[in-house]
Amino acid sequence: MQWETVIGLEIHAQLATKSKIFSAASTAFGAEPNTQACNVDLGLPGVLPVLNEEVVKMAVRFGSAIEAELGKRSVFARKNYFYPDLPKGYQISQFELPIVGKGHVEIRLDDGAVKTVGVTRAHLEEDAGKSLHEDFHGMTGIDLNRAGTPLLEIVSEPDMRSAKEAVAYARKIHQLVRYIGICDGNMQEGSFRCDANVSVRPMGQEKLGTRAELKNINSFRFLERAINFEIERQVDVIESGGEVVQETRLYDANKDETRSMRSKEEANDYRYFPDPDLLPVELDDELIKSIASTLPELPDAKRDRFASEYGLSEADADQLTASIELADYFEQVAKACGDAKLTANWINVELTAALNKSDMELGESPVTADLLAGLLARITDKTISGKIAKQVFEAIWNGEGTADDVIEAKGLKQITDSGAIEKIVDEVIANNPQQVENYQNADESKRPKMLGFFVGQVMKLSQGKANPQQVNELLNKKLG
Amino acid sequence: MSLTPDDVQKIAHLAKLAVSEEEAGSVAGDLTNILGLVEQMQQVDTTDVLPMSHPLHMTQRLRTDEVNEQDQREKFQSIAPATENGLYLVPKVIE
Amino acid sequence: MHNKSISELAAGLRSGEYSSVELTRYFLDRIKDYDGQLNSFITVCEEQALEQARLADERIKAGEGGQLIGIPIAHKDIFCTDGIKTSCGSKMLDNFVSPYDATVVERLKQSGVVMLGKTNMDEFAMGSSNETSWYGPVKNPWDTEAVPGGSSGGSASAVSAKLCVAATGTDTGGSIRQPAALCGITGLKPTYGRVSRYGMIAFASSLDQAGPMASSAEDAAILLQAMAGFDKRDSTSAQKEVADYVSGLDNDLTGLRIGIAREYFGEGLDSEVEQSVRAAIEKYRELGAEIVEISLPNSGLSVPVYYVVAPAECSSNLSRFDGVRFGYRCEDPADLEDLYKRSRTEGFGAEVKRRIMIGAYALSAGYYDAYYLKAQQIRHLISDDFKNAFEQCDVIMGPTSPTTAFKLGEKADDPVTMYLSDIYTIATNLAGLPGMSIPCEPVAGMPVGLQLIGNYFDEARLLNIAHKYQTVTDWHKQRPEGYS
Helix, strand or coil: CCEEEEEEEEEEEECCCCECCCCCCECCCCCCCCCCCCCCCCCCCCCCCCEEHHHHHHHHHHHHHCCCCECCEECEEEEECCCCCCCCCEEEEECCCCCECCEEEEEECCCCCEEEEEEEEEEEEECCCEEEEEEECCEEEEECCCCCCEEEEEEECCCECCHHHHHHHHHHHHHHHHHCCCCCCCCCCCCEEEEEEEEEEECCCCCCCCCEEEEEECCHHHHHHHHHHHHHHHHHHHHCCCCCCCEEEEEECCCCEEEECHHHCCCCCCCCEECCCCCCEECCHHHHHHHHCCCCCCHHHHHHHHHHHHCCCHHHHHHHCCCHHHHHHHHHHHHHHCCHHHHHHHHHHHHHHHHHHHCCCHHHCCCCHHHHHHHHHHHHCCCCCHHHHHHHHHHHHCCCCCHHHHHHHHCCCCECCHHHHHHHHHHHHHHCHHHHHHHHHCCHHHHHHHHHHHHHHHHHHCCCCECHHHHHHHHHHHHC | CCCCHHHHHHHHHHCCCCCCHHHHHHHHHHHHHHHHHHHHHHHCCCCCCCCCCCCCCCCCCEECCCCCCCCCHHHHHCCCCCEECCEEEEECCCC | CCCCCHHHHHHHHHHCCCCHHHHHHHHHHHHHHHHHHHCCEEEECHHHHHHHHHHHHHHHHCCCCCCCCCCEEEEECCECECCEECCCCCHHHCCCECCCCCHHHHHHHHCCCEEEEEECCCHHHCCCCCCCCCCCCCCECCECCECCCCCCHHHHHHHHCCCCCEEEEEECCCCCHHHHHHHCCEEEECCCCCECCCCECCCCCCCCEEEEEECCHHHHHHHHHHHECCCCCCCCCCCCCCCCCCCCCCCCCCCCEEEEEHHHHCCCCCHHHHHHHHHHHHHHHHCCCEEEEECCCCHHHHHHHHHHHHHHHHHHHHHHCCCCCCCCCCCCCCCHHHHHHHHHHHHCCHHHHHHHHHHHHHHCCCCCHHHHHHHHHHHHHHHHHHHHHCCCCCEEEEECCCCCCCECCCCCCCHHHHHHHHCCCHHHHHHCCCEEEEEEEEECCEEEEEEEEECCCCHHHHHHHHHHHHHHCCHHHCCCCCCC
């Protein structure tokens, strides 16, 4: 039997506001437990929610970015259930009338094909607190600092057909929310969380299979693994004559498996109803227009522009537009040094490797755009060779100054004086009579490879500073 | 609409209330009486009538995104039934 | 001294006839003398009250204006008071010392009142007789065998027996007006959104509204002036300027159109109560008003609608009482489920649990449309009835309650009969309109309330209409025997 997988994602993006969605307490990560939970967050008797303006604007930014229908009138509703990290016994969310309606994003598949994934809706809601299960005499500790943190829940259509597609979609949303500055995207801190609804059905069947909802996935790698595990599990269940149960399953990264969440298994009746403490949110066209007009160039447009304007390959353009910071960095360097391809190469190879090695973000890089531009300018004007440039890059990374400072201090300026180079070439030829003879007796086709020996010797004598092009020319001439 | 003791147990469970088997019958009776009163609503044709969740036709006012709540953990936790290391304690939550 | 109005007391405080400390002691003594039988207070804050009185005396000495400075009042125990127990009439909150002040409390504090204590009430404001309080029933000073009405029964009883100058109350379906009627005082439920709900423990958020309970329309106006106004902490608070409630009290009523709804004079209305109410309306005719027959065709459905909407909202509002962060927690919970169920079952009384369950049922899957949605639709029809009525009249008048105060225990075992005692007051809350109850001629020695319903934000006119009646009658000055 051939199986087809159907995946839909629910992504919770924590909105990067200063204060909470319904209270004026701070949303900063990592504070002492319950020091950022005010009376509203604690659900004390008598308190009332007041909606944060920025949260609405951020939702509109997202809606505009995915070309969605925006809810001119959206309503907050209460989702009722008891849980210790949910102080009021209900979560304020949106149900019937979300702020963002149908939209879409495009993802690129491995074979280069483009696929459109539908976004069903995106709605605003408050986050819950955290339960800490380490042992307090057999009790669970509750920290409500996170309670009331604004979330945008982005619900996709069940349009993905493989774990890879799901990851591509999740990455796309991740890229987008960071581009438009509404979420820091930090998955370790839980600012960007993915739940996946996964089901399988016989190829060609229209009716959807029973789905399982996978939770607790905090990286793209785990998202792919969790979905693949789940697909296999469901196929096994069906092929061995069983039935897939609709349930919530927790992904365990250590064991690389999903398991049933028994505590949440019992059927919930959330009794949604409009929150009487909050009024309908109305968006006027002016506001929508003014917010849309402040959107930055979005990733797809930027990638296409990079490819056409700078003549970059699809892959390079893709990589350089992964984040708005990286794209800005690239443009700054490329404009300053005048060679976009060289810039792309240096950023995608040297800089990326250095950042990875030190586990740093671009923003922390000791080699700023100005410094890198200064270095690349010395390559293009032939002051140094590409090889020497790597040495200079390392020195700049280590804080030894600008490219010019390093070149000066270490005497790395390339030798382009043909007289000086000729002298070295002559010396090498004189010192290696046997190799010269071999070279001259060799078949024409083998000569280029043999030339490398002489080039190496010249570079060695010149401490790498001789202009490689001139060295090659002179050697060719002299060796005949 | 007449509620059975079984219905009562289901509702009580949703509302996290305990109703003993002995009480369930009389509670079912009370609730059924109230629902009987409420039943009058069904006489009215409400086709095309918009539901009214708020008495006034106002829209949501928005608050500027500013932090102006100070840490009051000590005060808030002085009235809590059980805390430790700044956390509220509850019986073990099993996931 | 206790029969003086707020403005008379304010004058006495300024002339130095007595100090606020003396006035406060005087009322604290009355509470000691009389509240043993009335049970109208849950908490008396003697120390804090005297401290506030001292501060008030300083403010007066410093020449500060403000008629409320140094006036001893009481708050219904539904308002959060920083550092003082706020029980909401429930065992659930018997140990709850609020860590913050409600906006109403804060505003009255700023205007200089002295808080004598917190008044008794039906548990979580759910009741019409004050019999659901965990602290025991409140007695009606006019007949201690009778109920004071509810849920603001403690405030009504205390004001009626003059254990305080005035008090705050809240009204979700008649909880200010019905006890005001039954205890012979003046009570006003403002337009929804006029007074902040912040710090007022929610029963049904779309219906709850706080208001003054006092001995006269004039006192109520002074109190409301301090309570009303926009509050940025309450999203449902109206951003509308507060009218001057005092300056127009004496405005002439000539040409006032009084709407009389036939639905408010039908079956179930005690005939003597009807006579008293009709006599009061006749008095208005003498004052130059004209009477207009109006109809509120859907008003008969207000009780059914209310008993879906209010329980639905309360079932959710009361979920926060879970034994985790504050309030009652059961002994030695075996597990989380046990913690929830026992804390809530032991902490809440029967009526509260009944309404929580009705509400949970009305919102549950499969019943939402038939109950909750249907109720919200009919609510719209009820609201439209009033809209139409106010095209023909300026104020609607009728009885506040179908009978005078009934006996303690008389309806306690029959929830549905009890619910019907709010039949004339509930529709106002569903529509969000302001309503008032003022004393008219008593029946068999028991007070009767005349209800005035105004258009949105028309509190000033209601107070004016009430005040004019009180200048030509003295029903509001009659006091129950034994509390002189």
